Amino acid sequence: MTAVLKLGGSVITKKDEPETVDTAALSAAASAIAESAVGEDIVVVHGGGSFGHHHAAEYGVSTTAGTRDVGGVQAIHGAMCRLNAAVVDELTGQGVPAVPVHPFSAAARDADSDLSLPTAQVTTLLDEGFVPVLHGDLVAHAGAGATVLSGDELVVELAPAVDADRVGVCSTVPGVLDEDGTVIDRIETFEAVASALGESDATDVSGGMAGKVRALLALSAPAVVFGPDALPAFLAGESPGTTIAGDDDDW
Numbered sequence: 001m002t003a004v005l006k007l008g009g010s011v012i013t014k015k016d017e018p019e020t021v022d023t024a025a026l027s028a029a030a031s032a033i034a035e036s037a038v039g040e041d042i043v044v045v046h047g048g049g050s051f052g053h054h055h056a057a058e059y060g061v062s063t064t065a066g067t068r069d070v071g072g073v074q075a076i077h078g079a080m081c082r083l084n085a086a087v088v089d090e091l092t093g094q095g096v097p098a099v100p101v102h103p104f105s106a107a108a109r110d111a112d113s114d115l116s117l118p119t120a121q122v123t124t125l126l127d128e129g130f131v132p133v134l135h136g137d138l139v140a141h142a143g144a145g146a147t148v149l150s151g152d153e154l155v156v157e158l159a160p161a162v163d164a165d166r167v168g169v170c171s172t173v174p175g176v177l178d179e180d181g182t183v184i185d186r187i188e189t190f191e192a193v194a195s196a197l198g199e200s201d202a203t204d205v206s207g208g209m210a211g212k213v214r215a216l217l218a219l220s221a222p223a224v225v226f227g228p229d230a231l232p233a234f235l236a237g238e239s240p241g242t243t244i245a246g247d248d249d250d251w
């Protein structure tokens, strides 16, 4: 069984304090991964939290608005590499054979914004017993300089590439919430939930929950969105929180 798991930046960082890791939350997530039956058959992706989003907002960069300012590229990508090093260190400290994979070094968007992400390094690392740890990043973008590549987009690219059986997105909320604040069990179309979906309540340049749902609906396999407390349940094979239906949905 292969799993792709995104740890939300809002989970593992203090999203309102620039470049601050939430050490307790990161340690709890790493421990859930270290203890899970999924073992080493997992690809981890993490988001930007107060590392990437803070700098991206400062330089006016988003998934659609790019920059050609080299200082901006260094600030945003550099911050994401620092957060990635913290995640990899915490995982290895807990016995997970985690290794960093930096999307900026490999991915590109063409002039139509179509993303190409080589994944042979990820599948080979998995086969060789490593746990690849990717992160939301910048990406070279034809005609725009560099734009933000969200961890949610990476999940959508990686899940088919590694033939994932399970896709999980761990955020700060217990699932996607309806207008009354109740967790929606299952989402099949964007239109059915659009009115309840908003942006993040913290600095976020990649669309918050609306961006997440839109990205995950593009997956052929179902994905689950859940909160940090439910991470062990997801890793144990359960589907806590909200299931976002895919085209081949036989769960």
Ligand SMILES: Nc1ncnc2c1ncn2[C@@H]1O[C@H](COP(=O)(O)OP(=O)(O)OP(=O)(O)O)[C@@H](O)[C@H]1O
Binding pocket: 007, 008, 009, 010, 011, 046, 047, 048, 049, 050, 053, 151, 170, 171, 172, 173, 175, 176, 177, 178, 196, 197, 198, 199, 200, 201, 202, 204, 206, 207, 208, 209, 210, 212
């Ligand atoms: N209907 C909704 N249900 C749940 N969360 C919602 C909803 N509408 C807006 N949100 C916001 O979306 C946030 C989750 O998106 P966000 O992009 O911040 O998460 P993340 O992926 O954990 O972090 P990051 O983008 O840094 O990786 C929630 O914390 C909440 O503020």
Ligand SMILES: C=C(C)CCOP(=O)(O)O
Binding pocket: 009, 046, 047, 048, 049, 052, 053, 056, 076, 080, 135, 136, 137, 138, 148, 149, 150, 151, 152, 205, 206
């Ligand atoms: C802001 C940057 C650089 C990465 C964003 O990734 P996300 O938090 O997964 O949307």
